[in-house]
Amino acid sequence: MLIKVSTLVLAIGLVKLVAHQLGWEWMRPNPLVTSLVASTVFLMGFLLNGVLGDFKESEKLPGEIATSLETLGLEIQAIPSHNPVAQVGNHLWAVAELGDSILEWLLNRIPTAELLRRYQQTHGQVVQASVKLGIPPLQARLMAETAQVLKLINRVEAIRETSFITLVYWLATAGIVLLSGSLIFTVTDVLQESIFFIIVITFLLVFLLRLIADIDNPFGHADANSAEDVSIDLLVATVLRLKVMAAGARG
Structure with missing residues (x-):
């Protein structure tokens, strides 16, 4: 850039x-040139104030996704404590694969429709895991964490697809x-x-x-010209931990 x-x-x-x-x-x-400079700077400040607010909010999203995925994994990993005969390796692996899919999606390697299809598959695995758990309050926690992941995915998608007041961009460019x-x-x-x-x-x-x-697009990781993107390192580390967790459960 x-x-x-x-x-x-x-x-x-x-x-x-x-x-x-x-x-x-x-x-x-x-002297009117000074007024032109001032108006252009004002538009810049308006734009910067708007996008910085969204950027600060976006910084939290990868960490929140990582937290929900890891919490989901830990809850599933604990199922054998309540039901000793339960096998949860496949369910844990499904959660880890969902994390992988979210990373691919953030890097624009798969479309949103494909991510949602994989989410639905993982949701089915979580439902099966909750049946093995057999304790209604804990089952509700599993489903709540699964719903939270979908909520965060939709929030990221909304931020990626929404530009902050295009008309003001054009006015600033014209200025x-x-x-x-x-x-x-x-x-x-x-x-x-x-x-x-x-x-x-x-x-x-x-x-x-x-x-x-x-x-304005804090999730432009796949764009070589994008210099300012939110960090997804925490999400990457979480997915690796989930894979280790799933491998251990599979034996």
Whole structure:
């Protein structure tokens, strides 16, 4: 992202140089340019405030999914304590595979429809495990944790598919374009200073807009251009523990 923004900003600086050399500077210095800068910065602040709130909430979701999966695994692992003849290895493995599927989904390797199909299969395994448990309050806990996983999956999907006020993005982009254009075609006496300020202002604004767009999708792990994504390391570690747990139960 930094390379792309730097290339664009240098191109704008080059356009300013060409405009100066060819005499295309037809605008006189105007204090209204300051108002244009202020309005663009205000839109940026509005966008940043909105997406940061969602990003902070999104940071919690992988950990909450990991907690629900591991709690589900521990509850199933404890079933033989209540029913010594119960075999729970396959049920534990189903929970571990669901965790694997969620990781694949976050990396855009499988679609949401496929993840939900696998969730339904795991739900069936959990139902079978709860039958072996045979204690209604504990059965209810198993099903509640299973429902919590689905709730979190749907929350992640909603965040991924929802963009924060597209119109404001367009307004901020238009503000940057108009500001850059006004600076390029404004008459200047000292070319070096003018190019310096154009590069600095456009770099900060364009980079911030790209960063906001990146933060707006905190689950863009499969996008090579995405620099700011929530960590899924805890979920990865949880899935590994669930696999070890399932392997032990299978003997």
